Amino acid sequence: MMRITMIGTGYVGLVSGACFSDFGHDVICVDKDAAKIEKLEAGVMPIYEPGLDALVATNVKAGRLSFTTDLAAGVADADAVFIAVGTPSRRGDGHADLSYVYAASEEIAKAVKGKTVIVTKSTVPVGTGDEVERIMREGAPGKEIYVCSNPEFLREGAAIDDFKRPDRVVVGTEEEAAKEVMRAIYRPLYLNRSPILFTARRTSELIKYAANAFLATKITFINEIADLCEAVGANVQDVSRGIGLDGRIGAKFLHAGPGYGGSCFPKDTLALLKTADDYDTPVRIVEAVVQVNDARKRAMGRKVIKAMGGDVRGKTVGILGLTFKPNTDDMRDAPSLAVIQALQDAGATVKAHDPEGVEQAAKVLKDVEFVADPYAAADGADALVIVTEWDAYRALDLARLKGLLKTPVLVDLRNIYPIDEAEKAGFDYTSVGRGNGLVGELAKAEG
Incomplete structure (x- = not known):
């Protein structure tokens, strides 16, 4: 069992968090939107995805899945923190708006305590992980922090099955300590023989866009x-x-x-x-x-x-x-x-x-x-x-x-x-x- 914190309860964050908890991990989903968190705690889903409401309810009842607006508390004891905030097209130029990713990174840096793997689950342009790592180094100097990329490949309408039976899991890191944590997180997929492809971080970021x-x-x-x-x-x-x-x-x-x-x-x-x-x-x-x-x-x-x-x-x-x-x-x-x-x-x-x-x-x-x-x-x-x-x-x-x-x-x-x-x-x-x-x-x- 790994302790996972998911920053963002949008499509990617909520589906990923619910599925990780269904694997047996302890998952905390964090969102700044208090109204959304209240609804999630009441079992009301912010998106329509077949089977998601039942999956969330089952794992909340089992004590493996919880929701909070308190990022610091959610991050403090995590083995891995997934950044799953939005990266919409920026108005005017089409670039991905990374302001939410960087803002989350700054908050995470202040809250981490022990060894932590920071995972960019959001779809981000090549080189974003480098900037997230810089933010971590400045915000949490001397702490054992590893930044890796783990893009999602979920189809809306079939996301739960895609998560549990993926064609592949892509992880961008060259740090053995980070690989060890990511292998443990995805170990439940072993019986499905889903391949885990480890690459350099920039390669992982580009794989998502190229696909x-x-x-x-x-x-x-x-x-x-x-x-x-x-x-x-x-x-x-x-x-x-x-x-x-x-x-x-x-x-x-x-x-x-x-x-x-x-x-x-x-x-x-x-x-x-x-x-x-x-x-x-x-x-x-x-x-x-x-x-x-x-x-x-x-x-x-x-x-x-x-x-x-x-x-x-x-x-x-x-x-x-x-x-x-x-x-x-x-x-x-x-x-x-x-x-x-x-x-x-x-x-x-x-x-x-x-x-x-x-x-x-x-x-x-x-x-x-x-x-x-x-x-x-x-x-x-x-x-x-x-x-x-x-x-x-x-x-x-x-x-x-x-x-x-x-x-x-x-x-x-x-x-x-x-x-x-x-x-x-x-x-x-x-x-x-x-x-x-x-x-x-x-x-x-x-x-």
């Missing part, structure tokens, strides 16, 4: 191929399967859609670009990925308008799915934001449904009517648009939907319905990259 940039590139690549498929009359789902079966490519992240969003890919690709620029080593592929993805989300709004005949002024559009992906309430950089903005700018009225994201969506969307179920979104609307592929939308009663809509326009930006099924139900159906272009036009001409 996310590569995944963002795969998404953006298949989205551009989807556009080509539409133009030539090919099916992007078959193309994805055809290339994904190649073991060198792999099938994951090859699903065409409205572009990536969320808390990681948008800010991490920008931060990588800024780091590359600082070191005069441009990464042109990632530059293109960021530009194409930003343009794509706006283009999806135009795609909906085109499917509705080119003019949406005075019309109502039903939106299914607001969060950037299913099984989360995260609205950060969600494609729905750009789609809805484009529709509203063109004069449309929007009403929307999401199984978990309405509370967060209401904070960032204006003049949108939020409804209780998918059918209410369709009722009286001139078109229905699927933006997020929640399971709740995968087996809707298409006949009922068609009956509720003023006009039978269905725009499926996630390709969750077979074309023949949607058309058989009587919809004027538009999807992404599935032969909406040349072949469809030829078929109409021949007909």
Whole structure:
């Protein structure tokens, strides 16, 4: 059993802390937000993540997991202190805002007593660990402190399983004392044979950014191929399967859609670009990925308008799915934001449904009517648009939907319905990259 303190109870900190405690470690989660800590102590989660509430409740009851606003007390006896505070994109230049990381480091330096490993769990640019170490040396001179990097690779919506059954655990340190502590912390993963990759600290920091940039590139690549498929009359789902079966490519992240969003890919690709620029080593592929993805989300709004005949002024559009992906309430950089903005700018009225994201969506969307179920979104609307592929939308009663809509326009930006099924139900159906272009036009001409 190790004594672990987690600074920050956001997505990474709370999930990591809960999972570490479930491994049998003694975990204290620290946050400056007293209201958040009160809610956590009452069993109210600040985020939606499947299974997290039960995991927290079990380990709080077992006495392995606790919450506090007192950083000094939480850090004093810890074997390892994980920094899991936010690193959002800094306004104006896209650099990662490290002010929270450095502020936490200064407080930690004042509170540590004995041998302590300080772990940057937050996603931070290359060299951040060096600065954290400098802060520790100045704030806690003569104390046995080791600073290492341990980036997270959690998928929102599947974070607990990802934490307990990871593809790999990356730890950036060359200090044997720190390696010993990190091995002990992750020893419960031994039976799962999850590899622990020890690297230099700067290498570990870069692995996280490189991984996310590569995944963002795969998404953006298949989205551009989807556009080509539409133009030539090919099916992007078959193309994805055809290339994904190649073991060198792999099938994951090859699903065409409205572009990536969320808390990681948008800010991490920008931060990588800024780091590359600082070191005069441009990464042109990632530059293109960021530009194409930003343009794509706006283009999806135009795609909906085109499917509705080119003019949406005075019309109502039903939106299914607001969060950037299913099984989360995260609205950060969600494609729905750009789609809805484009529709509203063109004069449309929007009403929307999401199984978990309405509370967060209401904070960032204006003049949108939020409804209780998918059918209410369709009722009286001139078109229905699927933006997020929640399971709740995968087996809707298409006949009922068609009956509720003023006009039978269905725009499926996630390709969750077979074309023949949607058309058989009587919809004027538009999807992404599935032969909406040349072949469809030829078929109409021949007909």
